[in-house]
Amino acid sequence: MELIVAHDRAGLDKARSSGSVALVPTMGALHEGHRSLIRMARAMGEQVVVSIFVNPLQFGPDEDYARYPRTLAADLEICAEEGVDVVFAPSPDDMYRPDRQVSVSAGEMGTIVEGAVRPGHFDGMLTVVLKLFNLVRPGIAVFGQKDAQQLALIRRMVVDLDLPIEIVGAPTVREGDGLALSSRNRYLTSDDRHAALALSRALRAGAAEREPAAVRAAAREVLASSALEVDYLVLVDPATFAEVPDSYRGEAVLAVAAKVGSTRLIDNLPLTF
Numbered sequence: 641m642e643l644i645v646a647h648d649r650a651g652l653d654k655a656r657s658s659g660s661v662a663l664v665p666t667m668g669a670l671h672e673g674h675r676s677l678i679r680m681a682r683a684m685g686e687q688v689v690v691s692i693f694v695n696p697l698q699f700g701p702d703e704d705y706a707r708y709p710r711t712l713a714a715d716l717e718i719c720a721e722e723g724v725d726v727v728f729a730p731s732p733d734d735m736y737r738p739d740r741q742v743s744v745s746a747g748e749m750g751t752i753v754e755g756a757v758r759p760g761h762f763d764g765m766l767t768v769v770l771k772l773f774n775l776v777r778p779g780i781a782v783f784g785q786k787d788a789q790q791l792a793l794i795r796r797m798v799v800d801l802d803l804p805i806e807i808v809g810a811p812t813v814r815e816g817d818g819l820a821l822s823s824r825n826r827y828l829t830s831d832d833r834h835a836a837l838a839l840s841r842a843l844r845a846g847a848a849e850r851e852p853a854a855v856r857a858a859a860r861e862v863l864a865s866s867a868l869e870v871d872y873l874v875l876v877d878p879a880t881f882a883e884v885p886d887s888y889r890g891e892a893v894l895a896v897a898a899k900v901g902s903t904r905l906i907d908n909l910p911l912t913f
C-alpha cells in the first residue's frame with residue numbers, strides 16, 4: 641500500500657479509514673524510537689496514522705521551536721519503510737486559527753517537575769494531542785515512556801475528559817551506550833554527546849539501589865561529577881509525578897533533565913520498590 645501524505649484536515653478526512661485507526665503523534669525528525677512506536681501501532685490497528693507537527697504551543701519563548709529539526713522528506717521515507725498508511729503533516733496555520741481561545745489545562749500536574757521548568761509546555765502539548773485525537777479519531781494512540789510525564793498527563797486527560805481512546809506506552813529505545821534516542825541528539829557535538837551519557841549512567845546507578853533514598857543519592861552522585869547543568873532529578877509516582885516517600889513501595893519513575901552545552905535532554909527509568 642502506498643503511503644498517503646495529508647497536509648490538511650480535508651486530506652486527512654479523505655485518507656482516514658472507517659476501520660480501527662492507531663495514531664502515533666510525533667514532531668518529526670524520526671528515529672528508531674519513533675519506529676518502535678509505529679511498529680507497536682501496526683500490531684494494534686488496521687490503519688496507522690503518524691502525525692508530524694512541531695507544535696508551537698508547547699515551546700516557550702526561549703526554547704528551540706525555530707531550530708527544531710524539520711526533516712519531512714526523510715521522515716516520509718521512514719514511514720513508508722515502516723508500512724505507515726497515512727502521514728498527517730499539517731501547517732501551524734492549518735492547526736490553529738488566529739483567533740483561537742479555548743485550550744486544555746494540564747492542571748497542577750502540569751506545573752511540577754518538567755512543567756516547573758517549562759511553564760505552559762504541558763497545556764500546549766495536551767491541546768495539540770486533543771486536537772489530533774479529534775481530527776484523526778483513533779481507537780488507540782501510542783506514546784513513548786521516554787516522555788514519562790507527558791504520557792502520565794495524556795492518560796489523565798483521557799480519564800478526566802472521558803476520551804474513548806486507548807493509550808499505549810512504549811519503552812524507551814536507546815543507543816548501545818545508553819543514550820536515549822531523541823530528535824534533539826542531532827544538536828549534540830561529539831563532546832556534548834560524550835557528556836550526555838551521564839544522564840543514563842545516573843539513572844542506571846540509581847536503579848541499582850533498592851531504597852528510594854539510596855536511589856536518589858546514587859543518581860545524584862553521578863550527576864554531581866558530570867559536566868551537566870541539571871534541571872532536576874526526581875523519583876516520582878508514575879501516575880502523578882509526585883515525589884515518592886522513602887518508605888515507598890510500588891512503581892516509580894526516576895527522571896532527570898539537564899542541559900548539555902546548549903541542548904536540553906530528558907531521560908527516565910521505571911523502577912519497582
Ligand code: AMP
Nearest residue numbers: 666667668673783784786787812813821
Ligand atoms: P517527539 O517527536 O519527540 O515529540 O516524540 C514523539 C513520540 O515518540 C513521543 O510519544 C515520545 O515519547 C516518543 N519517543 C521519543 N523518543 C523515544 C525513544 N527514544 N524511545 C521510544 N519512544 C520515544
